[in-house]
Amino acid sequence: MNRKNFLSSLLTIGAAGPVLAASAPAKTQTITGVNIPPYLRPGDTIGITCPAGNITAKEIVPAVQQIEAWGFRIRVGDTVGKKDAIFGGTDAERAADLQQMINDPGIQAILCARGGYGAVHIIDQLDFSSLANHPKWIIGFSDITVILCHLHTNGNWTAIHSKMCNSFPDDWTKAEPAQVDSILSIRKALSGERMQYKAVPNTRNRYGRAEGPLVGGNLKTIESLAGTRSDIDTAGKILFVEDTGEYLYSIDRMFWHLQRTGKLDRLAGLVVGGFKIKPDDPGEEFERTLYDIVTERVKAYNYPVCFDFPVGHQKENYALKYGIPHLLDVRDGEVTLTDSSIPAATHIPGA
Amino acid sequence: MPIIIPPCLQPGDTIGITCPAGYMPLEKAQTCIDTLPAWGYRVKVGATLGSPSENYFSGTDDQRLAELQQMLDDPAIKTILCARGGYGLTRIVDRIDLASFRQSPKWVIGFSDITLLHTHILTRCNIATLHAPMAGAFNDGGATGPGVESLRRVLAGEPQTYQAPVHPFNRQGSATGPLVGGNLALLAHSIGSPSEPDTRGSILFLEDVGEYLYNIDRMLHQLQRAGKLKDLAGLLIGGFTELKDTTRPFGASVEAIIRDVIGVTPYPVSFDFPVSHGKENVALKIGATYRLRVGSEGTVLQE
Numbered sequence: 001m002n003r004k005n006f007l008s009s010l011l012t013i014g015a016a017g018p019v020l021a022a023s024a025p026a027k028t029q030t031i032t033g034v035n036i037p038p039y040l041r042p043g044d045t046i047g048i049t050c051p052a053g054n055i056t057a058k059e060i061v062p063a064v065q066q067i068e069a070w071g072f073r074i075r076v077g078d079t080v081g082k083k084d085a086i087f088g089g090t091d092a093e094r095a096a097d098l099q100q101m102i103n104d105p106g107i108q109a110i111l112c113a114r115g116g117y118g119a120v121h122i123i124d125q126l127d128f129s130s131l132a133n134h135p136k137w138i139i140g141f142s143d144i145t146v147i148l149c150h151l152h153t154n155g156n157w158t159a160i161h162s163k164m165c166n167s168f169p170d171d172w173t174k175a176e177p178a179q180v181d182s183i184l185s186i187r188k189a190l191s192g193e194r195m196q197y198k199a200v201p202n203t204r205n206r207y208g209r210a211e212g213p214l215v216g217g218n219l220k221t222i223e224s225l226a227g228t229r230s231d232i233d234t235a236g237k238i239l240f241v242e243d244t245g246e247y248l249y250s251i252d253r254m255f256w257h258l259q260r261t262g263k264l265d266r267l268a269g270l271v272v273g274g275f276k277i278k279p280d281d282p283g284e285e286f287e288r289t290l291y292d293i294v295t296e297r298v299k300a301y302n303y304p305v306c307f308d309f310p311v312g313h314q315k316e317n318y319a320l321k322y323g324i325p326h327l328l329d330v331r332d333g334e335v336t337l338t339d340s341s342i343p344a345a346t347h348i349p350g351a
Numbered sequence: 352m353p354i355i356i357p358p359c360l361q362p363g364d365t366i367g368i369t370c371p372a373g374y375m376p377l378e379k380a381q382t383c384i385d386t387l388p389a390w391g392y393r394v395k396v397g398a399t400l401g402s403p404s405e406n407y408f409s410g411t412d413d414q415r416l417a418e419l420q421q422m423l424d425d426p427a428i429k430t431i432l433c434a435r436g437g438y439g440l441t442r443i444v445d446r447i448d449l450a451s452f453r454q455s456p457k458w459v460i461g462f463s464d465i466t467l468l469h470t471h472i473l474t475r476c477n478i479a480t481l482h483a484p485m486a487g488a489f490n491d492g493g494a495t496g497p498g499v500e501s502l503r504r505v506l507a508g509e510p511q512t513y514q515a516p517v518h519p520f521n522r523q524g525s526a527t528g529p530l531v532g533g534n535l536a537l538l539a540h541s542i543g544s545p546s547e548p549d550t551r552g553s554i555l556f557l558e559d560v561g562e563y564l565y566n567i568d569r570m571l572h573q574l575q576r577a578g579k580l581k582d583l584a585g586l587l588i589g590g591f592t593e594l595k596d597t598t599r600p601f602g603a604s605v606e607a608i609i610r611d612v613i614g615v616t617p618y619p620v621s622f623d624f625p626v627s628h629g630k631e632n633v634a635l636k637i638g639a640t641y642r643l644r645v646g647s648e649g650t651v652l653q654e
Contacts, residue, residue, distance in 0.1 A: 053599075085602025086565065117565045120572045224569050226543035227577030249407060249438045253540060256441045261543035280407075284373075284437075287406040 028135040031341050034213060034323055036158050037108075037135035039192030042071035044108040047101040048165060049077035050088025052143040053116020055166060057081040060113055063165035067111075070187050077101060080113060087118045095122040102126065105134040109190060114166040115142030115218075123150050123230060131157060137190060140164050142244075142313065145217030150230035152215055152323045161217060161311070162186045162319035178316040189319035194342035197318055199271075199309045199335040204291040207330050208304030211340060212268035214326045216240035219254050226261050235266035238328050238337075240320065242273035242312030248286035248293070251275060255297045269328040270298060270305045271337065274312025304330040309337070354529060354638040355478045357430075357456040359508030362391035364429040367422040368486065369397040370409035372464045373437020377401025380434050380486035386494045390503050392430075397422065400434050400486075408439050416443040424451040429458075430506065434486040436463030436534075444471050444546060452476065458506065461485050463560070463628065466533030469637045471546035473531065479638035481505065482533050482556075488632065497625070498632040505634040513633050515587075515624045515650035520610045524619030526643045528584030530635055532556035539570040542577050551582040554643050554652075556635065558589030560628035564601035564608065567591065571612040580613055585643040586620045587652070590627025619643060621650040 029036040040046075046067055048060055057080055064074050079097040082089035089097070101110045123146050132155075138147055139160040151157040163182055169175035189195055215232050216222065219241040225231045239258075243251065258264050275290050288296075291307060298305055306328070310316035327340045360366075366387055368380065380400055387394045397418045399409040409415060422431045444467055453476050459468060460481040469480040483502045484493070493499055501511055531553040532538065538557070541547045559567065574580050591605040603611070606622055613620065621643070625631035636654070644651045 086597065086599045117569065120569060120576070124576065224539065224573045225576075226573070227547070227579075228573060229576070231543065253438060253441055257540055257544065260441065260445065260545065284407055 032325065033156055034158060034325065034341070035135065035156050036324065036341065037137050040072060040108050040137070040190045043073065045073040045075050045106055046109045046111050047075040047077055047104070047107045048080055048111050048113050049097045049101055050079035050082065050113045051094050051098050051122060051147065052088065052112070052118035053086055053114050054083040054088040055080060055113040060165040062168040062170050063111070066168055066183065075101070075107060086116060088113065091121045094118065095125040098122065099126055102128060102136070103130045103134070107136060109137040109139060112138070112140030112144045112147070112164050114164050115140065115144055117143050119143050119146035120224070123147065128155060128157070131155065139186065141317070142218050143221060145221040146225065146230060148217055148322045149215070149222065149225055149232045153230060153232055156323065158321060158323035160186065160189050160319050161322045162189065163317050167317070176315050178310070182315065182317045182319070185319040189321055192342070194344065195319070195321060195339040197310065197337045199306055199337070201333050201335055202291070202307040204295060204307055205330050205335065206298070206305040207332065208269070208302070210238060210269035210304050210328045211325060212237040213323050214238045214240060214320060215323060216271070217242070219243040219251070220246060223254050223257050226257070234263045236268055238269045238271060238326055239263065239267050240271035240273055240309065240311060242275065244276040244313035245278050246275070247278045248280060248288060248290070251277070251290060252286070252288065252293045255293055259297055264297060265301060267301070267303050269303045269330070270294070271309045271328065272305070272307045273309045274314040276313055304328055306330045306335045309335070352477050355456050356636070356639055357458045357479060360392060360429055360506045363393065365393040365395050365427055366430045366432050367395045367397060367425070367428040368400055368432050368434050369418045369422055370399040370402070370434045371415050371419045371443065371468070372409070372433070372439030373407060373435055374402070374404050374409045375400055375435045375486065379490065382494055383486035383489035386489050390506070395428060407437070412442050415439065416446055419443070420448060423447070423449070426455060431457065431459045432485065433459070433461030433465045436461060436465050436485065438464055440464050440467040441540065444468060449476050453478070460502070462632070463534050464537060466537035467541055467546055469533055470531070470538065470541050470548040473638050474546055474548055477638070479636050481634055482626070482637050483634035484632050496630065498630070498634070502634040505636065510654040511634065512651060512653045513625060515621055517647070517649050518606070518622035520606050520620070520622050521645050521650065522616060522618070522620040523645050523647065526554060526585035526619055527640060528552050528554045529638050529640050530554050530556060531637055532587070533558070533637070535559040535567065535570050536562065538579070539573050542573065542579070550579045552584055554585040554587060554641055555579070555583050556587035556589055556624060556626055558627045559591050561593045561595065562591070563595045563597060564603070564605060565597060567605055568601070568608045568612065571609060575612055583616070583618045585618050585645070586613065586616070587624040587626070587643070588620070588622045589624045590629050590631060592627055592629045619645040621645045624650065624652070
């Protein structure tokens with residue numbers, strides 16, 4: 001580990017990079033019904049909690065040091081270091097820790113330490129009503145998709161879909177640029193920058209432009225929310241999906257599920273992120289690629305579709321502003337997804 | 352709305368065998384094909400069984416759909432036996448035309464992936480189907496085992512009574528209601544779709560194979576959050592076979608997971624019921640009314 005070097009190199013990046021937005025509003029901003037918590041300013045506090053899988057106190061050190069270097073304060077929740085089987089404490093402990101952070105007016109954002117599994121155990125116990133008085137960002141992905149979907153459906157709250165504590169590298173000098181950029185994008189998103197992402201063009205992309213709130217997340221988790229009060233309505237929205245460790249047949253079944261539950265027919269656009277695919281068992285070769293599966297499912301519709309978007313269980317997993325209107329532009333040789341809640345004029349050059 | 356129970360079979364009736372989902376070589380169904388005539392029935396083997404398909408499925412979606420449709424519509428076929436599950440029903444189920452089947456119901460037999468066809472037929476048509484062993488279960492002596500034997504008896508119209516041993520997590524009590532259920536993954540998959548069953552007032556049964564413990568937990572939470580475990584008449588937990596666990600152990604048995612998710616229930620619950628991907632898999636009429644008694648001596652499920 002070479003933390004000293006890493007930190008100094010990062011501070012350099014920070015100095016050359018974007019200046020933190022100076023005039024972020026202190027109250028919830030509401031754009032076409034979407035409730036956007038105030039973006040963070042230096043000195044604001046980010047709480048770290050474990051609503052799902054467990055993490056040790058040592059494992060969050062790289063994230064804590066980095067976030068403090070960004071100028072934010074850190075509050076470490078009681079569940080960090082707790083362990084109950086695979087969970088970061090019992091259901092009651094995890095719910096209490098997250099609830100306390102939701103209620104605390106001194107916390108401006110809540111970073112989930114890691115995903116794993118378990119958010120669904122506590123989601124119905126949580127009371128998000130104090131967000132109306134103390135709006136704040138909730139940050140995470142994978143199993144945390146449960147919370148992001150729930151917040152979108154219940155209150156139209158926006159959130160940050162991004163890497164979590166367990167993805168901050170121990171040694172930044174050895175981290176790949178994509179991983180570093182992905183981590184740094186969390187700061188940009190939290191600080192109120194107008195986010196713009198590019199994806200490598202894929203020949204299977206379907207061209208077009210679309211605008212709508214960005215929703216989605218882990219595909220398996222989205223499927224497991226069907227029929228529940230955390231289920232998302234995707235009509236008029238840009239849906240992004242990613243997954244890991246699933247067989248192709250299972251991915252096919254999940255895309256059929258999206259279709260059969262009415263989540264594909266009225267989309268504004270579809271963004272397909274990374275899928276780490278579990279190899280077929282011998283004799284059970286599915287013989288369709290992810291691209292085939294998706295193309296087949298969306299052929300009846302006209303909206304833009306892009307593949308290989310840098311979101312998922314991978315190094316390139318950029319912070320996405322969940323629930324916020326975005327513009328998706330898929331064209332020959334270029335794919336961009338742009339936060340359309342912030343006018344281009346406020347974009348800071350060089351960011 | 353009353354559930355329509357298809358007629359039982361008469362000697363000389365024809366059973367159609369089809370593969371609406373995964374591929375199956377003909378030889379794996381041969382014992383089944385040879386056994387059904389010994390029960391007094393004729394057999395019509397569809398082209399999807401042992402088809403020239405070289406991929407996962409037993410044929411294209413169109414081929415699988417066409418054969419299932421033909422067998423549903425053909426008045427000369429009195430029962431349809433799905434040769435195997437695997438994966439594939441969801442790709443064709445919305446394109447099945449159930450008009451003719453509604454007019455002349457017949458038994459549709461299968462389990463696993465076929466669960467989706469069962470819940471679809473029950474939800475769309477109010478017609479009972481048969482959750483029972485498929486062609487592969489006849490192999491390796493299975494043709495004379497209790498599971499296949501129960502299928503033979505049900506097809507012949509004999510009312511069945513099934514028993515399960517005492518289990519420490521059982522909740523005693525009695526209940527009467529229509530049976531609904533099957534493979535947990537497919538039931539979860541049906542939620543939000545036109546094939547989603549209404550479980551209220553029903554005796555729900557669940558089984559699964561090859562799932563991670565955390566995923567079983569997640570699916571059960573989905574069922575619960577979607578209201579599928581509320582207002583049941585009773586709950587039967589079958590076999591959860593070939594379980595997998597994550598590198599970090601989940602730390603609870605499947606029985607404990609189920610016990611914890613359902614919490615305190617006003618309805619009887621019975622574990623170790625003989626429905627599974629393993630050897631124990633009795634024929635259950637989905638949609639038909641059963642009486643369930645979970646007592647200190649064990650569990651009895653009676654038509």
